Amino acid sequence: MPYIRVTLSDPGLPAARRTALAKGLTELAVSALGKDAARTTVQLHAVPGGQYFVAGLPVGDATGAHVEVSITAGTNSAEEKARFIAGAYALLHETLELLPPLTGVALHELHPESYGYNGITQLDHYRRASRTAEARSS
Template identity: 50%
Template sequence: MATSVTDLDVSALGKSTVRSTVLVNPVPADHYYVAGHPVREATGAHVEVSITAGTNNADEKARFIAGAYNGITQFDHYRHAPRPVATPDGRNRMP
């Protein structure tokens, strides 16, 4: 994950590899829930980026966001995690 985010930082935002810093905080599987239900076989991912004001335009930032989303959703555990299903009363339930 760290390599992917660094590569994206360089390709989408034009940043320097040697100046890109990535911190990965793994989430223990027993701390991860979807719709209030434990998802023991998966963990979550959260990407937070700090960009110096004025160094990137909206299109570059949008490319980074899209690339980060696409990268996260390619992880095997993400693709196979159960998804909540919307119910008529507007609440979500697990299948």
Template identity: 60%
Template sequence: MPHIRVTVTDSELPADVRSALARGVTRLAVSVLHKSRARTVVHIDPVPAGHYFVDGEPLTGDRDAHVEVSLTLGTNSAAEKAAFIAAARELLSDLLGPLARSGVALHELHPESYGYQGVTQFEHYRRPTGAPAAPVAR
């Protein structure tokens, strides 16, 4: 159940590029990290370059991007994570052009501290396939 946030220093990022980024990182989450397409959420965050700082100074003249992925701890190998980072960098370059500083961060969250629709990942993985979610005690 990854949540993927792509920040791009271009507040006027065209809709077709935003869509291509969303489709591309979803494809990578599914093909490289073996995540569910239906449970993959992508948030594209175009920001003005002046809101993005390098060495304490606002970025000027360049486009940059950063990808952050929240995923469940222990569900991917080091090789899968490295492959995702490399493929995401290539996707960013293909869609946005040369990026000198782009980054990719995978945030692994403990399954008891990460959930979807009111159910922790711990409970999700414990349930038999196809079983409904247990009601959340209040």
């Protein structure tokens, strides 16, 4: 159940590019991290260019971007996470075109007891799924 937050320095980014970015990150969560698209949320947060700095300087004509992804700890390998980071950077470069010299992607791994959705922790979701699988195999 990844929650993907993207901070952009371009509040005037056309809707088609925003949609492409959201769809691309969702598809990447599925292909690189093995996540369920139906449970993947992408939030785009646009800020004025004068509020986005790299090395203490505004990014200027470039579109600054930083991606943060919340995932459940222990559900992905180092290789999967590296594939997501590389893919996210490539998607940002393709979708936003001109990027500043520093564009970050961070994966935050949250313990299943401290992370959840629809009022239920991930740990409880895993327990319920396990009981359902056991009941089906009986």
